[in-house]
Amino acid sequence: MDHRLCQHADYQRVYKTSRKQFGKQIAYFHVLRGVPVAGREVARGPRVGLTVPKALGKAVDRNRIKRRLRECVRGALSLLTSDVDVILHPRRSVLTTEFAGLEREVAMIFRSVQAACDRTKNAANRAGSEVEPAQRVPAVQQP
Known part of the structure; x- marks a missing residue:
């Protein structure tokens, strides 16, 4: 099972439906x-x-930043259920941050x-x- 976000449309959905939050670095x-779109398989x-x-x-x-972050994510991914x-x-x-500090920050973000x-x-x-609240369908009212 892959834990990577790959599709451009998925990135755009996350950017449009969430707010930017900040850690130290x-x-x-x-x-x-939410509910999967018809005809499209969604990973669990x-x-x-x-x-x-x-x-x-x-x-x-x-590339060095990405390698360091990928390794931190690999170690902390179990915090996301x-x-x-x-x-x-x-x-x-x-x-330039120490790797242990970077691991702590990624773990804090995931928590x-x-x-x-x-x-x-x-x-x-x-x-x-x-x-989820954004996925609810309004009930039809009976006359």
Whole structure:
């Protein structure tokens, strides 16, 4: 099973339906996945995407940032249990930060994302629904 966010449409959906949140060295976006679209298979479990813009340096620097973040994600992925899409957007300081500090930050971000997902699911369950609030279909009123 792949835990990567690959499709451009998935990135756009996450950007459009979530707000940017900030860690010390990494900004992030996240959104729960809802009901699958007809004709399209949706992976179960969390998916993580990385965006490292050219403003962060030359290709060598950007690739190093991505390698470091991929390894941090690999270690902390077990903290995410919901079907959630997360995009990590690092700052340049990720290049020089100690790896242990970077691992702690990714773990903190994943704990925060999981807590937000749990709150959303609990709110949906209290409202009497098994799906996320954004996925509910309004009931038809009887005359």
